[in-house]
Amino acid sequence: xxxxxxxxxxxxxxxxxxxxxxxxxxxxxxxxxxxxxxxxxxxxxxxxxxxxxxxxxxxxxx
Numbered sequence: 001x002x003x004x005x006x007x008x009x010x011x012x013x014x015x016x017x018x019x020x021x022x023x024x025x026x027x028x029x030x031x032x033x034x035x036x037x038x039x040x041x042x043x044x045x046x047x048x049x050x051x052x053x054x055x056x057x058x059x060x061x062x
Contacts, residue, residue: 014046
């Protein structure tokens with residue numbers, strides 16, 4: 001498949017907000033890079049983050 005048919009993007013887990021680099025396919029599917037089974041929390045639902053400034057931020061440990 002030619003790379004022009006897919007794009008790299010940023011996604012966030014719909015459940016916990018963890019951000020992942022991802023591939024966005026022409027059919028609208030979002031596939032996080034480096035994980036085949038979904039998020040570390042167990043969710044498989046992701047939303048595209050359009051503006052990196054709005055990406056979820058990890059809280060600093062005390």
